[in-house]
Amino acid sequence: MEHKYNTISFISTPGFCSDCGSILPLLGDKGDVKCYACKRSWGPEAFGDMAMSYTIQFNTRNVYGSSKQKDDEEDDAEGPIVERKCPQCQNDKMSYATLQLRSADEGQTVFYTCTKCKFKETENS
16 A cells, blocks of 8 residues: 655745744754654745844932932832821821732732821731
8 A cells, every 4th residue: 555645835924834834933054944743854944034133221229219309208119009097106197018828819918107107007908
């Protein structure tokens, strides 16, 4: 019994195997590429005119610093401010931050800080 095999050729864009259509891995140390699926080897021409370039932008040191003068206690807050009475000094404004410290099916932990006396308290919501 004789078997005939049909070969399929794909019209592909650079970076894809034209034999099986799989995405090609990056160039190896020797400048060659071997398709993971069909094991065909390619030279760097398999990537055509594809060129990669990277741009890394760094922030300046004071990018997160405040640009205005801090003239009252709200400007020195450690997060968003809510109307909440401080149990220590009775100030009616506290800043807050939240974290998920317990398991995912439980609520988050809210950390409050008084904008006046810096008293801290937590609440499990």
